Amino acid sequence: MLPDRNHPDFPTALKRARNTMNLTLTELAKKAGISSTMPGRYENTKSSLFTAPSQETWRKLNNALFPSTISTNTIQNLLLEDASIDELVQQLKNKGVKSVSLDF
Numbered sequence: 157m158l159p160d161r162n163h164p165d166f167p168t169a170l171k172r173a174r175n176t177m178n179l180t181l182t183e184l185a186k187k188a189g190i191s192s193t194m195p196g197r198y199e200n201t202k203s204s205l206f207t208a209p210s211q212e213t214w215r216k217l218n219n220a221l222f223p224s225t226i227s228t229n230t231i232q233n234l235l236l237e238d239a240s241i242d243e244l245v246q247q248l249k250n251k252g253v254k255s256v257s258l259d260f
Contacts, residue, residue: 157222161214167206171199173221188213188220212240 158173159165174184174195181199185192190213197205198217209217239247245256 158214158218161208161211166208167199167201170195170217170221174199177221184217184220188216190216211238215240215243 158169174181177184179187181195182192184195188195194209194213195217197203197207198209200206241258248256
């Protein structure tokens with residue numbers, strides 16, 4: 157799993173994990189479902205565009221790079237208010253729910 161999104165080792169760990177999976181920045185973005193420009197901004201600490209990902213994007217990057225390490229326990233330990241819609245739906249699928257309807 158990647159270090160916390162604000163940890164100083166995050167950029168290096170992200171690049172190392174991406175390279176281990178032989179993914180380009182664009183391929184990682186596609187796999188994580190994020191903008192293609194963002195992984196480079198998370199890795200390149202010397203760029204004026206360097207930034208840390210949001211918590212939701214951090215989760216997406218972890219899911220893309222380490223799908224087996226984002227477990228049900230990780231999601232269960234989140235506060236409901238901190239979980240994304242995708243995480244909630246995945247948790248429901250893990251419990252066998254076949255259909256979900258959301259009204260806002």
